[in-house]
Amino acid sequence: MASQLLPLELVDKCVGSRIWVVMKGEKEFSGTLVGFDDYVNMVLEDVTEYESNGEQVKLKKILLNGNNICMLIPGGDGPSGATAVS
Amino acid sequence: MASQLLPLELVDKCVGSRIWVVMKGEKEFSGTLVGFDDYVNMVLEDVTEYESNGEQVKLKKILLNGNNICMLIPGGDGPSGATAVS
């Protein structure tokens, strides 16, 4: 087996850093990861929530249900920080 | 591993305080957290329920099914207490 970066190792390395989280529904969040557990429930600080209609909401601290998370992007700063190439 | 704030620690710190809960569907609740369990089922008191059509309903005490919870915001006081920045 090649040397791997395990999923929970990646999450652990993100503690203290900005991440971008895409939920199963239409919500997305960027924030500083301050903690997580084995179910990948996550605590974020200094959060921006991105609604599907383009609205943004600032939140100081949130807890996200790991079941509802689709994708985590380390260092991400929300939809505006990604590079569209199409 | 950096020092963390674990998800259940955050929930535990919220006992006795106001929180804002966003469910998987369109319902949102603000209330005082009076208890929770390992499935993050939660008991809230002095609750305001926010419907998707803008209506609000006052409820004295409720139990929420943890499976249906998408996000918890400590100190939150419902949609009106957030800062829209878009």
Added chain:
Amino acid sequence: MASQLLPLELVDKCVGSRIWVVMKGEKEFSGTLVGFDDYVNMVLEDVTEYESNGEQVKLKKILLNGNNICMLIPGGDGPSGATAVS
């Protein structure tokens, strides 16, 4: 940890009393709680079922699947008993 009211304690205290149950779909029920189990499956008596179209149906005794329950409100007497404030 602050003194808590655990979710199953709240359900247990409701045995013998009227409760209001909101299901994941559009159904709501008020009735007297006569029993429950660890999955929060619940037996209700003297039940009124509230359909989304405003219709009400009287039922003597029902068993509700705990997986499908979104919210329990102690002492509730259905949508008509809540205080709309918006």
Added chain:
Amino acid sequence: MASQLLPLELVDKCVGSRIWVVMKGEKEFSGTLVGFDDYVNMVLEDVTEYESNGEQVKLKKILLNGNNICMLIPGGDGPSGATAVS
């Protein structure tokens, strides 16, 4: 804890009697309960199936998947046997 009627006790008491079952989708069934297991999978006899379009279908014996059951009503005889009061 008050004296309770546990959910599985209620189901057990219904063996040999008519029950009414509401599934998560739009189907409803009335029939004689002839058996069940811990997942509340149920065997019914002399069944009437009620479709959402008002059609009824007679079935001699069926097995229902407990995961898909939303509500059980003892002694029920389908939508026509309930009392609408709105």
Added chain:
Amino acid sequence: MASQLLPLELVDKCVGSRIWVVMKGEKEFSGTLVGFDDYVNMVLEDVTEYESNGEQVKLKKILLNGNNICMLIPGGDGPSGATAVS
């Protein structure tokens, strides 16, 4: 407890006989049950698949995922074999 016909006993008795299976979506199947397991995954032979648009497809042997099964009807021969009474 009254003498029961347990769900898995019913399925076991159906081995070698025609059954009718209704899936959670819109598909229905009739066929000869040739095997099943504890998750009620089922192997059927000489199968007719009934689509929601009225089309029928003949299949020699299939395996159905038990999670997706809503209802099993012993001796059933598809929608055409039921008695509509409404």
Added chain:
Amino acid sequence: MASQLLPLELVDKCVGSRIWVVMKGEKEFSGTLVGFDDYVNMVLEDVTEYESNGEQVKLKKILLNGNNICMLIPGGDGPSGATAVS
């Protein structure tokens, strides 16, 4: 209990042969089964994917999530190989 063909036995017998797989959504696949596990995750080779709009895509090797599989048909060669009889 009659002599049975257990579901996992059927899958095992299909290793090395063409199968047709119908997913819970609208996708269907035909391919040679090269492996599976207890969750019925499956590896297929020389795959044709059938989209709901009639398009076909050739894929050399794929892994399918067993949770998402609705039906497996041994020897099947996709929608075109079935016999419509309605």
Added chain:
Amino acid sequence: MASQLLPLELVDKCVGSRIWVVMKGEKEFSGTLVGFDDYVNMVLEDVTEYESNGEQVKLKKILLNGNNICMLIPGGDGPSGATAVS
């Protein structure tokens, strides 16, 4: 039992190589697999995300929730790399 390529063996062989991942919703990703766990949560690097509207987004590293994955294609390079034959 014929010699098999087990699903997790296939995933393990893909570590260090390009893969194409189709999620349960409409998202698809191509990237280099750098790690996975028993739930088939996966870490990808040098990722292109393909939206259903044809847009592409470049992402350096992502973690995908295994529950949400429908299909993995080794060596795949996204929708443009497949051969449409219909």
